[in-house]
Amino acid sequence: MALVAERGSDVVVAERVPGRRFRPQRISLTLLLLGTGALYLWNLGASGWANAYYSAAAQAGGESWWAWFFGATDSAGGITVDKTPAAVWVMGLSVRVFGLSSWSVLVPQALAGVGAVWLLYAAVKRTSGHTAGLISGATLALTPVAALMFRFNNPDALLVLLLTAAAYATVRALEKASPKWLVLAGAFIGFGFLTKMLQAFLVLPALGLAYLIAAPTGLGKRLAHLGAALGAMVVAGGWWVLVVELVPAGSRPYIGGSQNDSVLELALGYNGLGRLTGDEVGSVGGGAGWGESGWARLFGSEMGSEIAWLLPAALLALLTGLWLTRRAPRTDRTRAPLLLWGLWLVVTGATFSLMDGIIHPYYAVALAPAIGALVGIGAVTAWRARSNPAATGLLAAAVATTAVEQSLLLSRESDWLPWLRPVVMFGALAAAVLILLLPGLPWSAGRYVAAFAVVISLLAPAAYSVATAAQTHSGALPSVGPASQGGPGQGGPRTGGRGGGMGGLLGAPTPGAEVSTLLATDANDYTWAAAVVGSNNAAGYQLAAGVPVFAVGGFNGTDPAPTLAGFQQLVADHKVHWFIGGTLMNSDSGSDASREIAKWVAANYESTTVGGVTLYDLSR
Structure with missing residues (x-):
């Protein structure tokens, strides 16, 4: 059996060696996952209870199955957390197996991060190849907000894992118009609802439209498959809601975050449409109290350091990929994932940018898989079309724009690693110039240029992620970045701009x-x-x-x-x-x-x- 590989304009046939097939790919993937695990698991217990709110719920779930099922904050079942309880289920099971400790509460999130990186790699690899998968996985792993939330016990870690799993299942469904894989994707979204309610549905336009447009079957079957997936989503996410609504109010914990002891009220109000409009009954302040809305929010002081490091590159990669595949057939396997990940990024990013209700910077972790996928797919797609001046021009522009954005983000921490900013700026600009020269370079030299461009583009977010992992984080609003002199990360937990206190609202006391x-x-x-x-x-x-x-x-x-x-x-x-x-x-x-x-x-x-x-x- 033989493999066909592209080298410039030539086709190279490489023989598969029995017992050694794909060994370099397996080694590089293993290194990626081991590196991700090291980043997310290293000194994990240093943050103590992290978000004590969810740690207490995990403690309760480890002691009482009744409290575990409803997501109660205490084992006697007084009131639930103000979310659906899937993340508490995972932490509660970990506490039951390993006993109550900071590690047993936090390790499920770290493993969810490793799983999300692996699934993203697998999804991108199926359509764009091993190298694109590696770049995508590394981009996700080294996004600072990912390094924050996969070491923290908020529900966002499990949500990202489930949404990435849904995207992987959709990619598999697109290959042969498989209703089974699409139904599985719907089930993952349903469990995403049980993790963080309506936020899980922000990826539905991406998954649904990608399948509706690109699945290799007739329109009738595409619609039928989507209907089955929607049914699976409703069942996977609705069974728990139905049980809670059927259990008499006096026989279960009160539904936290609601005013009428109702999961549906919580899902549609405080944790649903209220987040968009700012009309959140029971909230302590929405709207401008949580940062000004607008298209620049993802690049601003609140969210920029969390997610914007490679956001310009992802947007340019999306435009580049769509341009290069503009004449491709409807079922093209390069354009379909671009639609999937691109709509994920655009819809979720627009929602986060324009919503007027409560929003926290760490929500941006939901954008990280889409950014990683678009960077990986876009880079490899442009590389394969490097004989086209437009492709090399857009690729160079993406690297240069990334350098400018990362330089602006690094300027916010001017005392931290002062050498990093000029290295990134000048290194990326040099890489951009070399990319423009790709058509005239030998194939082997071009590979080194591409590798250099990838490394220099990931250097700053990687350093920032390591700095984030090196800090302890507690309270309800953790934030990324290194310890700032006199700031929240200096000599204590890093809790973000709003701190961990506010009279016990966002931080837990430590009694003697x-x-x-x-x-x-x-x-x-x-x-x-x-x-x-x-x-x-x-x-x-x-x-x-x-x-x-x-x-x-x-x-x-x-x-x-x-x-x-x-x-x-x-x-x-x-x-x-x-x-x-x-x-x-x-x-x-x-x-x-x-x-x-x-x-x-x-x-x-x-x-x-x-x-x-x-x-x-x-x-x-």
């Missing part, structure tokens, strides 16, 4: 041993050892004491869970031992029940201070 011991004493005599306003406050005390703590009001303290009357009944039934004093910041919407509860407790029970913490003994 005296408080933890007090909460744990006689805890078995109560359903909840304590109650406190806000989920992050509850998480800090729960993880320290190892006992259930009721998060009054949920994440923002604005959920009516419980109401004042409901809490008074819990106290009368001796289900709550301690109330920990304090409230969260005011909200312009949502329930005031948590404030009413705090006022009632303060007015009716005597306070005591232990380790700087105000406590009320509700058993007296």
Whole structure:
């Protein structure tokens, strides 16, 4: 058997050697995955509980299957996290197998990152070859926001893995118009909904239109296959919602983030359309409070350092690939993945840019697979067409534009590795000039030019990713980058521009041993050892004491869970031992029940201070 490879304008036939087939490819892929694993797993436990909110839910799931199924923040099942619980399921299972620790909570995310890189490589390789797959996988692995989120326990890591798996399945479906692979893609999207609700659906236009346009079968069958995939998505994502809606409200945890104890309300409101419009009942502030919307948002101070390193190159690669394949047949296997990954990037990027509700910079990790795929496909497509001046011109422009963008991003950290910026700038410009000379260079020399261009383009994001991995991260809003002198990464966890505190809203407290011991004493005599306003406050005390703590009001303290009357009944039934004093910041919407509860407790029970913490003994 023989392999056919292209070298310039010649066709070279290379014999496959039995037992040694594809050995260089396997070695390079293994090195990519090992390197990714090292970056994401190295010193992983240094961040402690990272996002204590989800760590507490994983702790609860490791102790109670009931809490695990619903995604409750405590093992007694008081209230759920304000997301669907698939990510909590994975972490909870890890805690059950390995015991509760920072490592057992964080390692599923790191493995999800390695899996996403492998799936992206596999998807791109099937249409554009091994080299394109390697470039794509390396670009994803070395994107700073990926190095952040695959070492952190937010749901985004699992979401990216599932969306990448859906894209891989769609690529497989496109090869032979396979309904089985397309149905599998729909199922992955459904589980993506169970991870982070409607955000998973942002890739639907990309997957659906790519199949509708390019699948090698008739229009009727294409539509039928898409209908089957849509059905699989509904089943995979809807079964849990149906179960929750059928279980009586008093027999399950309250649905955190909702005002009416409803998953559908949460999915369509606070975590759905409200994120687009800014009308999020129960939120602590949307719109401009989370950064100005607009087309420049992905390049701005909030998101630029997270994702923009190779974003210009990805956009130029998309335009280059579409131009070079403009006369290709409908089912062309180069243009189809360009449509898939390009629409993923454009639709998701436009949504993130223009939405007026709550948005955090780390959301940009959902763009990383599309950017990686477009960079890999575009680079190899242009390389194969290097005899065309337009192709080499666009390839050179992509490298040069990348150099300019990365230089601007590096200027924000002027004291960090000051030599890196000129190296990237001048190295990339030199690579761009050499790319323009490709048609006149020998084939072997051209390979070195291409390799140099890839390395110089990945150098800055790689360094920034390593710097990100070297920092500890905690709180609800982690951010990328090195430790800045006097900044959040210096001598402590890096938590982002909004910090990890805000009165316990975005960061969890770390109580002393005296408080933890007090909460744990006689805890078995109560359903909840304590109650406190806000989920992050509850998480800090729960993880320290190892006992259930009721998060009054949920994440923002604005959920009516419980109401004042409901809490008074819990106290009368001796289900709550301690109330920990304090409230969260005011909200312009949502329930005031948590404030009413705090006022009632303060007015009716005597306070005591232990380790700087105000406590009320509700058993007296």
